[in-house]
Amino acid sequence: MIVVGIDSHKKTHTLVVVDQVGRRLTQLTVDATARGHRQVCAWLGEFEQVLLAIEDCRHLTRRFEADLLVSGYAVVRDRREREHPVPGGDQHVVPLAHAQQQCVAASSHS
Numbered sequence: 001m002i003v004v005g006i007d008s009h010k011k012t013h014t015l016v017v018v019d020q021v022g023r024r025l026t027q028l029t030v031d032a033t034a035r036g037h038r039q040v041c042a043w044l045g046e047f048e049q050v051l052l053a054i055e056d057c058r059h060l061t062r063r064f065e066a067d068l069l070v071s072g073y074a075v076v077r078d079r080r081e082r083e084h085p086v087p088g089g090d091q092h093v094v095p096l097a098h099a100q101q102q103c104v105a106a107s108s109h110s
Contacts, residue, residue: 001049005078008032008060015040017047032060037067044073053078 002025007014013032017025028043030036044050052068054061056077068075 001051002047004044004047004050004052006052006054006061006064008055008057008064010060012036013040013061013064015043032064034063034067037064040064041067041071041073044071050074051076 003018005016014029016027030039052073052075056079
């Protein structure tokens with residue numbers, strides 16, 4: 001199983017794929033449009049088992065989340081506050097790791 005962390009912004013969504021131990025495998029950035037959402041769904045089709053962890057920014061992700069759910073993907077929201085960015089690094093690594101733990105925990109209870 002892989003976990004895809006989604007960093008959403010007003011104009012783009014960046015998806016980072018990590019394996020079960022948190023190794024970054026690949027990433028994709030798309031426009032935050034219906035076309036971009038279709039690109040993501042096609043790209044996700046390349047992977048066998050996928051859990052999606054998305055930042056809890058519903059004002060930016062509502063339509064994207066709906067498109068993912070309609071396409072049959074499991075989506076977990078990362079509700080954790082982003083208090084401290086990682087110095088000199090990717091500020092989304094820590095939230096992604098937290099979201100990965102949420103996804104793994106959610107899948108073990110199903």
